[in-house]
Amino acid sequence: MSNAPVIVAVDGSEHSLRALEWARAEAELHRTGLVVAHVLPDHAQLYAGRRASLHDRGAPEETADPVHDWLRATLGGGPGLPGGIRYEALEGSVPEALRVIGAEARMLVMGSRGRGGFKALLLGSSSRAVTATAPCPVVVVPHADRSAGTDASGESAGRVVLGLHAAETPDDVLVHAFTEAAVRGTTVQVVSAYAVPPAPALVVDAPFAVIPPEGLADEGDGVPAEREMLRAQTRRLEPYRARYPDVPVEQAAVPGDAAGRLVMASASAALVVVGRHHPRRTAMALQIGSVAHAVLHHAHGPVAVVPTLHDDD
Structure with a gap:
């Protein structure tokens, strides 16, 4: 193609x-x-x-x-x-x-x-x-x-934002995000959600943290579920860092549903990339996943919804 x-x-x-x-x-x-x-x-x-x-x-x-x-x-x-x-x-x-x-x-x-x-x-x-x-x-x-934050053509000079479930997002979604970042000469910011919420004081209006892989040592004050999610991100992203060595990568983990953070990030992003179907749905399902649905309805910039194009196995 x-x-x-x-x-x-x-x-x-x-x-x-x-x-x-x-x-x-x-x-x-x-x-x-x-x-x-x-x-x-x-x-x-x-x-x-x-x-x-x-x-x-x-x-x-x-x-x-x-x-x-x-x-x-x-x-x-x-x-x-x-x-x-x-x-x-x-x-x-x-x-x-x-x-x-x-x-x-x-x-x-x-x-x-x-x-x-x-x-x-x-x-x-x-x-x-x-x-x-x-x-x-x-x-x-x-x-x-x-x-x-966009011009008349709907473009922005910002990063490409990728909504990633480290264990379930199909490879095609990652390829699309990294390819779009490569042609723009910009960064991929990877946003994943973890299930265990932090203390309430950390949830309300707390900006998500962007942590480089070298910052994921065992020591630190980070929420354990957040740090484990960032480690899972790092493992999943390794082949794409190698395939696209000129594309900078930022990693972010957020509590609960990632959709709200993706919508926030869309205000300054060139593109938000999400997968279409939850992998447990059949290929002919007519509904998109909840994150893609929410981002499509509320994003401030262009959103790419990527189906599974190849069998990852």
Whole structure:
């Protein structure tokens, strides 16, 4: 998949414009092509089906596609699209059409809400469905009301933040995070949660500690469960430190659920990377894990939800 394109789903809305700008910058980082995909509305699909079934040669071959016109105007205003960018008009339901085209993608990029969404919704139904079923990593770019510390394209110069369960997160999730950090020349900050809570005074608004591996000696005042989690992180990260020697790594362990810390970190992060399914769920499960669900709904910057792409065994 080294030459696979970045695919971005658009519908002409402000939310999809943010996704388009982020995806275009991402394609440039990876030096690959950009495919801009639009799932045609029902009326256009019905027209095409009626024309085909009736063999009506007198009807126009194509209906107007205002999203294609919007895309040309957005990317330069000329009759065609810039080099390296291709437009695809898709038919079918949004989740299914994007699931199919996602099979050829390096990643699929979407806005957090589409044109038809209610303003009060934190995450649109299409974005939620696609993140649960796509065969490739899905990056959801939040709308402007939720963005913090990012420029107009949704990018940030910050680190890549990885939500890691040392024993269960699939290797594909780690590879995605380290690859994204490598192309940006930035740090991977690894956040894991441990089950045993510290004293209440340490829980309330306590910033998580970032500890280098050399700081994990047996002595010290750290919470035992925290230190054991950091050791488990270190063991899990060893092959990735070797594979990506130029990518700095920071480690953090937090009590309870990691989702809140990942949301906090998203405000200054270039990207937050989480896995999609809990490993005990079946491959066809339609729900994403609780951490991914919470981060998608509340993150202030782009979130990559990565499925299991290979058998780690």
